[in-house]
Amino acid sequence: MVTDTLAPDRGADEPIVIAVIEDDPHIREAMVRILEGAGYQCLSAEDGETGLRLIRDDRPDLVFLDVQIPRMDGLTVLRHVREGTHSPVVVITTAYGTENTAIEALRLRADDYLRKPMLSSDILRTVEKYRPVISAMRAPTMFPDFVVSRECDVEMASEIRRVPEVAAYLVQEAEMGRNYHKYHSCTLGLVELLNNAVEHGNLGISAAEKHRALEAGNDSLTKLYRDRLANPVIRRRRVRIHMTSTREYSEWIIRDEGTGFPWRDVLARLNTADLLGLSGRGIFLARLQFDVLEYQDPGNCVRVRKNK
Numbered sequence: 001m002v003t004d005t006l007a008p009d010r011g012a013d014e015p016i017v018i019a020v021i022e023d024d025p026h027i028r029e030a031m032v033r034i035l036e037g038a039g040y041q042c043l044s045a046e047d048g049e050t051g052l053r054l055i056r057d058d059r060p061d062l063v064f065l066d067v068q069i070p071r072m073d074g075l076t077v078l079r080h081v082r083e084g085t086h087s088p089v090v091v092i093t094t095a096y097g098t099e100n101t102a103i104e105a106l107r108l109r110a111d112d113y114l115r116k117p118m119l120s121s122d123i124l125r126t127v128e129k130y131r132p133v134i135s136a137m138r139a140p141t142m143f144p145d146f147v148v149s150r151e152c153d154v155e156m157a158s159e160i161r162r163v164p165e166v167a168a169y170l171v172q173e174a175e176m177g178r179n180y181h182k183y184h185s186c187t188l189g190l191v192e193l194l195n196n197a198v199e200h201g202n203l204g205i206s207a208a209e210k211h212r213a214l215e216a217g218n219d220s221l222t223k224l225y226r227d228r229l230a231n232p233v234i235r236r237r238r239v240r241i242h243m244t245s246t247r248e249y250s251e252w253i254i255r256d257e258g259t260g261f262p263w264r265d266v267l268a269r270l271n272t273a274d275l276l277g278l279s280g281r282g283i284f285l286a287r288l289q290f291d292v293l294e295y296q297d298p299g300n301c302v303r304v305r306k307n308k
Contacts, residue, residue: 015039015040015041016040016041016061016062016127016131016134017040017041017042017043017058017059017060017061017062018035018040018041018042018043018060018061018062018063018064018127019042019043019044019045019051019054019055019058019060019062019063019064019088020032020035020042020043020044020045020063020064021044021045021046021047021048021050021051021054021063021064021065021066021069021074021077022044022046022064022066022069022093023046023047023066023068023069023070024066025046027116028044028046031044031064031118031123032044034120034123034124035123035124035127038124038127040127043058043060046069046070047069047070047071047072048069048070048071048072048073048074048076048077049071049072050071051063051065051069051072051077052072052077052080052081055077055081055086055088056084056086059086059088060088061088061089061134062088062089062090062091062127062130062134063081063088063089063090063091064091064093064114064123065077065078065090065091065092065093065110066092066093066094067092067093067094067101067102067105068095068101074092074105075101075104075105075108078090078092078105078108078109078110079108082108082109087184089111089112089130089133089134089184089188090109090110090111090112091110091111091112091113091114091126092105092106092110092112092113092114093113093114093115093116093118094113094114094115094116095115095116106284106285106288107288109185109288111130111188111285112126112129112285114126119217121217129164129191130164130188130191131164132164132165132167132168133164133167133168133184133187133188133191135168136168136169136171136172136187137168137183137184137187147175148246148247149244149245149246149247150173150174150175150243150244150245150246151242151243151244151245152170152173152242152243153240153241153242153243154166154169154170154240154241154243155238155239155240155241156194156238156239156241157238158198158202158203158229158234158235158237158238158239159198160195160198160199160225163191163194163195163198164191166190166194166241167187167188167190167191167194168187170190170241170243170252171183171186171187171190171250173243173245174186174243174245174250174252175245182306182308185288185289185290185306186250186289186290186306188285188289189285189286189288189289189290189304190252190254190286190304192282192283192285192286192289193254193282193283193286193302193304194239194241194254195282196282196283197239197254197255197256197258197300198239198256200258200261201239201256201257201258201260201300202234202237202238202239202256202257202258203225203228203229203234204228204234204258204259205224205225205228209224210224237256237257237258238257239254239255239256239257240254240255241253241254241255247308248307248308249291249305249306249307249308250305250306250308251292251303251304251305251306252303252304252305253301253302253303254301254302254303254304255300255301256300256301257300258300259298259300260297260298260299260300261298261299261300262299263283263295263299266280266283267283267295270283270284270287286304289306290304290305290306291305291306291307292304292305
């Protein structure tokens with residue numbers, strides 16, 4: 001077991017600190033410029049050993065980690081990080097042709113991945129996705145000794161920007177305690193499932209439509225959201241979540257108002273390299289975070305559970 005050198009925890013209002021571990025100096029410097037230009041505090045390393053030491057000593061909130069780096073590859077760095085006491089968000093960066101390595105990284109509890117070459121919008125959108133998650137993870141809570149269980153019902157409009165905030169709230173209400181790994185994994189898993197409920201469920205956006213919008217850039221995905229929400233029937237749709245938390249487990253049931261999807265086919269594909277595409281990606285990432293993930297027909301309701 002690796003023991004980290006504990007630096008003081010950051011408060012919820014302090015700036016987000018991001019580490020870029022990348023051996024290509026042009027890519028590394030470009031990523032740092034993009035992130036610092038957006039107001040983030042950045043650290044960087046050109047190899048795995050230096051990067052791991054940086055993570056342990058400086059405790060960044062989010063790490064962009066290249067898989068193929070010298071002096072300790074990215075997967076080994078990730079293993080050491082997940083054995084330690086500090087659990088940052090880890091986003092793997094991969095080149096074309098390293099899909100199997102990326103899948104292995106996700107199984108080792110990387111939180112997300114980006115394919116090279118990366119656009120500045122890809123990098124900033126990824127950080128923005130996890131900003132509320134990071135803020136919530138800085139102050140996790142736990143049940144007082146007199147609380148046996150807790151239930152909560154949440155209803156959210158089909159606004160993708162609210163997803164990280166709602167996910168963080170649901171995990172706080174479940175009071176997963178100061179086990180950072182479990183707190184962290186539940187929040188990230190709920191982000192993926194709530195994104196699916198809004199995008200593919202209530203807004204009815206297919207994986208192909210989302211892919212085309214992302215390829216087009218220039219806020220095309222945001223415009224696609226707006227176009228769907230202009231329909232009053234779609235705009236009235238809600239995502240409803242029921243949370244139950246006890247001293248033994250926390251459970252969330254997420255239901256959208258879409259028509260569902262062939263979830264059995266998607267689950268059957270999750271052990272193939274196809275999962276690195278958009279279709280099924282969120283489900284794969286979420287399944288890695290929970291002890292139980294079960295869909296109900298027709299596919300617009302999912303139940304997940306995390307043991308404490």
